[in-house]
Amino acid sequence: MTPETPAGSRDVIRYSQDSFLVKCEAEAPVDFLQKIDRIGGHALEAHCGETSVLVRFDPTQTDPAELATTLETLEVDASETKRKHLRLRIRYDGPDLADIAAATDLSIGQVITLHSQATYQVAFAGFSPGFAYLTGLPKQLHLPRRNTPRARVPAGSLAIAAHYCAIYPNSTPGGWHLLGTSNAELFNPDRNPPALLRPGTSITFEPVQ
């Protein structure tokens, strides 16, 4: 895998009056996001999704065509991305453990082992403040969302759905399968950055009783 993206290969779409959507194909959106942060200049802010990055600018100060060219040709080297590692303690006591085991033809113990031996990466955030979508979930644990979402998922719930893993920072409605609980402070509005899990953070889970 070459670390650098060939110049001019990136798809950049004018998303709104004051933003571009950059489709990331040769690199992870988080690598592009952090590159944008490092170059500074005309991009005011950026945030990423699963396969793309939205870059906002001030059209009264910045020439959109010039910024588009920069975004299309920016060389992104994934090895420059800052990757903070966190180890989070998890009580594997979720109400859906038995259902997950049944759906995956594994024992509950195997589900916990499989889940806690993987390393996860924060791909992007969304849904609610501090809610991070983690990639790295072993394939055997990929399951569609629950048929009936819960009206209230307790804060701190460790959950999985499709190829993602997440911890609910707040009590919200949710349709993911609940595996366990974490005591980590995932979101604190009095801290900046307010989220514990930021794009680029890698995470391992340590089972505790």
Add this chain to the structure above:
Amino acid sequence: MTLEVLNPGIQSIICDAGRFGLARYGVPRSGAFDRGSYTRANQLVGNDVPNEFASDSGPASIETIFGGLRVQAHRDLIVAVTGATGPMTVLDHDADDKHFVPREAAFTLTRGSRLHVAPAETGLRSYLAVRGGFGIAAILGSRSTDTNSGIGPAKLAKRHILEISPDTGVNNHISQPNVEALTWATYDQTIPIRPGSHANLIDGGISALTESDGWTVSPTSGRNGVRLAPRVLTQRPRVTADQLSSEPTLCGAIQALPSGELVVLGPDGPTTGGYPVVAVLDRAGVDVVAQARPGAVLRFTAAPD
């Protein structure tokens, strides 16, 4: 003690231009939904307001829905109310009679007098700005209430006391807005849209939105998003792919739901989403949507390049 909330009406919140740079942590912009009216109210009282694209939170004001807001001044204050139209009255502390005061103009609310923002005749959201702006602790760089996650000041309630900020930039251009005052009747309710990143996933692309008999604002709308139903059921847009990867979004993005409804994402809406974004509004279009009441009809037209 400077301004006391006697009654917040249906919903009153604190708003400024919003939180910036935090969407990557799932924190929405929040802030004034009708940014043009917020800007006008603050310009009327001589507050410095950042340009609409700058990452600057600006002075704190009140955004109130429909009507019913009653406040009392505990010292002389220069105020202005913009946005929705309708009667507004002041009851002076030493007078028995209340008198009408105009919207879209600055006036002095004298010590002890009470201002009543009566139910709106047109439009939905009103903005009350006070010279100096409200002095409230900023959370993550902004004084805006996020009605979805609870970040920022609580929704205003009876007996809430608001102070004036000592550090807001003010100027001497009171009553000289440089933004044209709009009322719902004068809003152009045909809103320009540009094609969204997934316009190709809708049968007909954005023409499914522009060549239609209009879109009715649903009562389940709010600051998260304004839901629109096609006036003619057979004109429901057909989404040709449903499960998409989550993409970053912004206030003003129009998502097409499998049901054929549209959702215009609002300032407190999610920062990423998996529904196809069929079109995106410009800033001025968001202001119109912010003033559209349940039942109002909106139409879209393709924005010139």
